[in-house]
Amino acid sequence: MQGIAQPYHAAPAPRVQPGDEVIRISGMSAGYEEKVVLSDIDLEVRRGEVLALIGQSGCGKSTLLRCIAGLLEPLDGDVVVLGRRLPVRDESERRKLLARMGMVFQQNALLGSMTVAENVALPVLEHTSLGHEISRQLALGKLVQVGLDGWGDKLPAQLSGGMQKRAALARSIALEPELLLCDEPIAGLDPVVASGIDRLITSLAHRLGMTVVMVTHELASIQTIVSRAVLVVDGRIHAVGHPTELARSTDPKVHAFFHRVPPDEAAAGSSVIEKLEES
Amino acid sequence: MDGAGPTIVMERQGSDVVVRVSGDLDRHLTADFVRRLMAARRQGAVVWLDLAGVGVMDSMGAAALELGCRRLREGGQQVRLRSASEAARAAMRSLPAVDAGAETGRKTGLLESLGGAAFDWLAAAGSLAQLVSEVAARGLLDPFRGRFPALASSAREAVRIGVDAFPVVALISLLLGLILGFQAAHQLRQFGANIFVANLVGLGMVREFGPLMTAIILAGRSGSSITAELGTMVVREEVDALRTMGIDPVRYLVVPKVYAITVTGPALSVFSMAIGILGGFFIAITFLDLAPGAYWSQIQTAIDLNDFGHGFGKSLVFSWIVVIVATYYGLHIQGGAVGVGRSTTASVVASIFMIIFADSIFTTASTALG
Numbered sequence: 001m002q003g004i005a006q007p008y009h010a011a012p013a014p015r016v017q018p019g020d021e022v023i024r025i026s027g028m029s030a031g032y033e034e035k036v037v038l039s040d041i042d043l044e045v046r047r048g049e050v051l052a053l054i055g056q057s058g059c060g061k062s063t064l065l066r067c068i069a070g071l072l073e074p075l076d077g078d079v080v081v082l083g084r085r086l087p088v089r090d091e092s093e094r095r096k097l098l099a100r101m102g103m104v105f106q107q108n109a110l111l112g113s114m115t116v117a118e119n120v121a122l123p124v125l126e127h128t129s130l131g132h133e134i135s136r137q138l139a140l141g142k143l144v145q146v147g148l149d150g151w152g153d154k155l156p157a158q159l160s161g162g163m164q165k166r167a168a169l170a171r172s173i174a175l176e177p178e179l180l181l182c183d184e185p186i187a188g189l190d191p192v193v194a195s196g197i198d199r200l201i202t203s204l205a206h207r208l209g210m211t212v213v214m215v216t217h218e219l220a221s222i223q224t225i226v227s228r229a230v231l232v233v234d235g236r237i238h239a240v241g242h243p244t245e246l247a248r249s250t251d252p253k254v255h256a257f258f259h260r261v262p263p264d265e266a267a268a269g270s271s272v273i274e275k276l277e278e279s
Numbered sequence: 280m281d282g283a284g285p286t287i288v289m290e291r292q293g294s295d296v297v298v299r300v301s302g303d304l305d306r307h308l309t310a311d312f313v314r315r316l317m318a319a320r321r322q323g324a325v326v327w328l329d330l331a332g333v334g335v336m337d338s339m340g341a342a343a344l345e346l347g348c349r350r351l352r353e354g355g356q357q358v359r360l361r362s363a364s365e366a367a368r369a370a371m372r373s374l375p376a377v378d379a380g381a382e383t384g385r386k387t388g389l390l391e392s393l394g395g396a397a398f399d400w401l402a403a404a405g406s407l408a409q410l411v412s413e414v415a416a417r418g419l420l421d422p423f424r425g426r427f428p429a430l431a432s433s434a435r436e437a438v439r440i441g442v443d444a445f446p447v448v449a450l451i452s453l454l455l456g457l458i459l460g461f462q463a464a465h466q467l468r469q470f471g472a473n474i475f476v477a478n479l480v481g482l483g484m485v486r487e488f489g490p491l492m493t494a495i496i497l498a499g500r501s502g503s504s505i506t507a508e509l510g511t512m513v514v515r516e517e518v519d520a521l522r523t524m525g526i527d528p529v530r531y532l533v534v535p536k537v538y539a540i541t542v543t544g545p546a547l548s549v550f551s552m553a554i555g556i557l558g559g560f561f562i563a564i565t566f567l568d569l570a571p572g573a574y575w576s577q578i579q580t581a582i583d584l585n586d587f588g589h590g591f592g593k594s595l596v597f598s599w600i601v602v603i604v605a606t607y608y609g610l611h612i613q614g615g616a617v618g619v620g621r622s623t624t625a626s627v628v629a630s631i632f633m634i635i636f637a638d639s640i641f642t643t644a645s646t647a648l649g
Contacts, residue, residue, distance in 0.1 A: 069523050091527075098525035109520035111512075123524040171524075181523075272345045273371035276328065276360040 021080075022047050022179055022211045023068060028077030030060075030067050036075065037063045038235045047178075050205060050212045052222050052243075054257065055232035061215040062106075062183055064232065068213060069103050069181050070094070082178060099127040102172030103181040108164045110156035110171070117143065117152030120171045127175060142170040146200060162193035166200070173204055180205065182214035186221060194218065198225050219258065223247070231257060284308065285333070287315050289322065296323035297361065301332030304340025304367070316347035320354050330363035336370040345376055407607050410529070414603065417530040418537055429531075433538040440501040440536065440602075441543020445550065448496055452484070452551040455492060456558020459483050463559075464567050473567040477577035480559030485582050485590045489552035491638055494597030497544060498630035502605035505536060506626040509609025510619040518610065533606045537599070544598025545591055552590060593641050597634050604630040 023045035031037040038060045045051050053061040066072040067079055070086050079086040081097065088094040102123075110119050120139035124130060130138070140152050146166040156164055165185065172180060185201065186194035202225045205212045216222060222229055222243045229246055231239040231254055239246060239254045247258040255261065270278070285302030298319050304312075319326050328348075333340075348358040363371070387395070421427075463479040509532060512518050518528050556578060563569040608626035612618045 071519055071522060095525040098523060101523065103520070103523040105516045105520055107516055109516040111517050111520075112515075122526070126524060126526050270376050271372050272341045272348075272374050272376045273360070273363075273368060275345075275376040276348065276358065276371070 020047060021045065022049075022082060023213070024078070024080045025068075026078045028067065028074045028079055030063055030072055030074045032063075032072075036235070038067070038232075041077065041237060043230065043237065043240075045211060045213060047211050048209065050202065050225055050227045051214070052226040052229045053213065053215045053232060054217055054222060054229050055238075056217070056257070059232045060235040061217075061232050065181055065183055065213065065215050069101065070098070095127070099123070099175055100177050101179045101181065102175065102177040104165070104168045104172045104183065104185055106184040106187055108156070108168040110164060110168055112156055115153050115155060116148065116159065116167045116170075119156065119167060120152075120174050123171065123174050139170070139174065142174055143167070145173075145204070146170045147196075162189050162197070165189065165193075165197055169197070169200065169204070173208065173210075176208050176210075178210060180210045180212045182212065182216075184215055184217075186216070186218055191220070194221070201225065219260075285312065287318070289319055291323065292327075294323055295325040295327060297327045297329055299329040299332060300344075301334075303335040304333055304344060304370070305335050305337045306339045308340055308343050312343050313347045313350070316344075317350060319351060320356070323356070325357045325359060326351055327359055327361040328363075329361045330367040333364045333367040336364075336367045338370060338374045341370045341374040344371070345374065403611075406611065407603070410533075410607050410610070411603060413529045414533055414537055417527065418534045421530065421534075426530075429535055432535040436535045436539035437543050439504075440497070440539050441547055444496060444500055444543075444547060447500065448493055448547050448551050449554050451492055451496060452489065452554035453558045455488055456480055456484060456555035456560075457562055458558075459488070459555070460559035460562030461566065464562055468567065473563075473569055474573060474577050476559060476563050476567060476569070477574050478581040480562075481556055481578045481582045482586060484552045484555035484559075485586050487590070487638070487642075489555055490548045490590050490594035490597055491634065493544070493548045493551045493594060494601060494634045495631055497540070497547070497598065497601045498605075498627050498634065501540070502601045502630050503623045503627050505602065505605035506609040506623045507619055509606060510612035510622050513610060513612045514615055514619060528610065533602075533610075536602050536606065540598045540602045541595065544601070545594045548590065548594030548597075589641070589645055593638065596637055596641075600633050600637060601630050604633060 021044050023043065025041050025043040028041040029036055029039045030041075041064065043064075053064055055061050063072060067074055067086075068081060070081070070088070073087050082100050084093070084097045088097055110116070111122070114122070117136055117139045120142050121132075121135040124135040124138055125132070128135070136152075143149060143152050146169050148163060148166050148170065151159065151163065151167070156167065159167060169185075172182075180201075182201065186197050189197065198221050201212060201214070204210065214221075214226075226243055229241065229243050230237055231246065233253050239249065239251060241249075243258075246254055249255060249258070285300050285304055285308070288299045288301075290297045290299070296319050298316070326348075328344075330336075351358050459480045460476055463476045464473065467473055467475055467479075509518070512532075518532075521528050521531060560571070560574055563574045564571055605626050608622040608629070612622050614621065
């Protein structure tokens with residue numbers, strides 16, 4: 001069916017060819033105000049990959065994802081996404097690039113004043129001339145794809161956490177993007193729902209030919225759906241590889257992450273009695 | 280445990296002092312415990328702690344003890360452990376010794392604080408100017424580029440910002456007119472100049488109080504709502520989501536509000552002027568026994584197009600101040616839910632301040648230009 005089943009782009013845009021790079025980052029550093037969070041980041045992501053950015057809380061994974069999404073300007077280095085070097089200053093070119101990407105936020109970021117269907121239709125209305133009726137038709141179809149048939153006219157607050165996540169996913173794929181970014185897509189969800197979201201992301205990625213970059217620290221996700229993982233430690237890329245290989249690594253930090261080894265308690269500092277006895 | 284607190288006995292031993300603590304060191308301690316420990320200050324080069332008599336001790340007792348020991352060390356004394364009960368050892372082992380004073384950071388002097396505040400103010404002024412330029416670009420230039428305003432969302436905002444404010448504006452304007460009329464009548468009656476109550480109320484409402492009170496009501500009612508709405512969207516990453524969809528948050532969220540208040544702000548002001556004059560009318564005919572026709576005739580004599588233009592122009596500028604300040608504070612929220620509350624209050628205060636500041640400029644300029 002024209003305009004819905006076929007991939008649609010608001011304007012002709014160069015598509016990345018199979019096998020080539022979707023993301024290339026070289027020598028990048030990034031941070032907030034005076035604090036540098038990421039240093040010397042070099043990363044390539046190829047078309048069709050499902051890549052996970054993993055690491056402990058506060059290591060810089062979400063910052064890296066925000067740089068790729070164009071939400072945070074790097075302090076240094078190059079970030080090239082879908083053949084465009086960031087930041088794209090020209091508004092028209094930036095809109096074209098963003099229409100080729102979709103993002104799922106950790107808190108879903110559904111607009112609370114709109115129904116679920118209106119949320120999903122929003123990027124379609126913004127980037128196409130399909131009009132309200134077709135956009136709604138498309139949105140309802142996307143909601144069926146993510147298992148939310150019949151929930152289109154509800155407000156986001158009326159949905160459970162897992163359902164909101166599905167709705168956010170439907171919105172992120174509304175324009176059939178080439179690149180999907182997910183910030184902790186299964187955080188806070190129970191294992192059954194989380195597994196469903198993982199499966200959904202994988203099947204949509206395969207069906208739509210998307211490249212997926214996700215921030216996660218869920219080992220189950222990493223080991224079942226991810227084709228390559230990047231371990232970030234203290235703002236730097238520490239290890240890259242297939243999850244199975246990384247899980248067998250003898251590197252202490254990689255081993256600690258994959259085998260859930262807690263940090264050494266001695267690193268916490270002297271206790272009150274130790275301080276008295278060392279005086 | 281009888282609640283009387285631990286006992287502290289001090290004994291000089293040569294050049295040192297032994298501090299024997301007996302009893303329970305737990306959550307029932309008071310801050311007085313550390314002060315009592317400080318009695319060992321300057322009593323000896325080395326303070327020996329004897330905790331053999333300690334019964335129950337938990338991490339709260341360990342923290343109080345650690346604080347006391349730290350203060351003694353800062354005074355140049357060494358603090359050592361002579362003996363301790365098992366309970367005391369276990370509690371002291373469980374709590375890391377942290378320099379609590381280091382966590383509060385360096386104190387900043389007055390000049391440094393003033394300088395920092397000045398830089399923050401300049402940065403905020405820059406951000407505000409940037410927002411104004413973006414709103415102007417999107418609101419004024421976009422139609423010429425083929426991007427037409429979202430009239431549906433502008434209409435919804437007009438109802439929310441303006442139409443729903445009519446009742447409260449009407450009530451306050453009526454009361455203001457009554458107050459103005461009553462205050463004027465009280466003075467003018469002494470001079471037999473009752474008729475001039477129309478001038479006072481009419482000119483007062485049209486040139487000043489109509490636009491001013493309307494803007495203040497809009498700032499408190501609609502401005503705070505706008506700040507809270509946008510701030511919540513920022514906290515929930517909805518504004519970031521709009522950016523990742525290629526939707527300019529200023530064009531999508533701010534411009535419809537500017538269009539809406541451009542229409543409803545002045546409309547509310549004109550409405551306020553009329554209702555205020557009506558309030559003065561009630562006072563004129565009841566308190567001053569003026570003939571209704573005389574009042575309205577005097578109103579027409581006193582107020583000319585220049586006065587109306589002055590008030591109308593002010594109301595437009597005040598309306599823009601309300602919406603720009605509210606959206607600025609909303610889009611620059613920091614600190615989560617607490618930040619939303621703080622910014623909402625700050626936006627109302629800032630709006631009212633800037634409205635009155637602008638009013639003073641208008642009035643001065645109008646007077647200077649005659």
